[in-house]
Amino acid sequence: MRNMGKGNIFLLAILLLLFGLTAIWFVAAWNSSGDVEMSKHGWIAMGLGTVLSIVIGCGLMALMFFSSRSGHDEAADPFRKKPKRPF
Structure with a gap:
């Protein structure tokens, strides 16, 4: 955590927020389809x-x-430099 700048911490916070929202959506969808039976x-x-x-x-x-x-x-x-072959 010492080498992380403000941008990295902000990105990590956004990703954790998205993960939390996805988990909440998953639980809500799972609970709403509890009475449905699959053949x-x-x-x-x-x-x-x-x-x-x-x-x-x-x-x-x-x-x-x-x-x-x-x-x-x-x-x-085409922009990759090819290594020179030793003769």
Whole structure:
């Protein structure tokens, strides 16, 4: 906390406020939908949506990692200075 300036403290306070408002909204939404029952098909759809979202996210992160490691990203950045090869 010693190295944090006023801007960082202000940003942290805003983020904590947003987190608190999100938590309050989540609890209110959860409590207001307490009498709603979900069918078996709803649970299946929610489970498949969750699993597919995680699979797509992991796949895109893996593609980004392998693209960065294979050197395909260097051609897209014309301002990056290329290291000189020693002869």
